[in-house]
Amino acid sequence: MSNRTLIAGNSLVSFAPGLEARDQEDIANSIALAELCADKRFNRFRQIKDWYEAFLDKLIDVGWEMDHELLDAEIPEKKVFFDLEEAVLHHLQGIKQASLRKVLKESIEALRLDSVAQNIFETRNREGTFAYYQFVPCETRHELGSYIYLTAMQVTTRLDVENILFEGRTIRKTDALDVGIGWSAFYLDRKDYDRFRDDVLSQLEDLRADFFRLLRH
Template identity: 25%
Template sequence: MEKIIMSDTQQQIDSLSGGSSSVVMGSNVLSFLSGVSRQDQQFIKDSMRLAEYRADNLFNRKLEPARWFEFYSGVLWSVGWGLEHAPVIIADNDFSGAVLDVWAKSMSTLLSREKIKQMKETFQLLEYDVAGVEVFTDSTRKWGDFRFAPAQYNVHKELELVISNVRLINNEWVSTYLFWNITHGSAQLDIQSRRFVTKRREMDKYRDLLAAAVREFRVKEIELSLKS
């Protein structure tokens, strides 16, 4: 697995990260909120890699995004992640505006305002990293989708992960910040978000199995913050 760690503006990044760490992994943006161990960060990344790989083997994510994400969620369940409630779904076939604003509003039942704010700061970290932007946009334009995933321990000491699967189809890709703000022309926007929770014993049960399953996968990864 190729891994690139790069930060050209570390002082600005550190001031934003507040002790959290952020990673771009293909078309995934992950935010590990303060306290998530490196070992558990790796468990999350391995889980998402496997889920993406297996879902791609069965469904075309461009043509069947809902079925793709449902199967993706099922793969996470199969490696110890509990599915918390039904997914929150947003669908707009004539979208223009700020993708992140729509996403933030849809997260009101899944994330606190503070966690949404921290996730938005992760996108600022991405903006500072040229290599990260390149990896993320190349993958997103290839597949037409991307995922946001903040992770944290909850009050029960379980590992909690909220994954938003975002599908954005826009022929012109005109934007003011990466491609979050569609400034003219209509786009198709679909967001499916779901909370996943796992316990320590489940992670310990599946950790080695996951590591072996994804060992040969080559996914370019950019770490946006060196703080843990």
């Protein structure tokens, strides 16, 4: 069982060693609340740009601060892939920290080995041949506090496969994936989040039981 990877709503969240349980909970709850608030305002599949901006705005509202240096990261341009894992790993080039690359790769492998969680993740993020995924590796940084790197992927496949993420091998060369990518990074000092914690928790009281799912393998 992996105790460092979970599905939080529509996001695959993974924690590097060293993040305390309280910080992991704060991260997962922040992401969950941001998703729910964005869902109330916009359709994630048809208004993705507006949804993503609303999601980021809510993270900032509850104390997260954007890492503006990341916006200068250079990622080689590539828009067509033959499986989604290839696309995820390609855009890892935007992450300079080996620890974040490692934990994200491990979370994808954990999802691959957990068929039930994989089905939940795919179902929540698919609408026909269109999908929207978020991958969020997290770590602790003593000078910044908790740190998250968010990869947002808008995916269209030209073939209606059952599972875009892990059945890419069934896609013919003429049925590639078109991938749109966005990335952001945020940090949060626990003491800065303390004043928001109770409010975040109160807004999450009515979450369905399976909104968070710890991955097993």
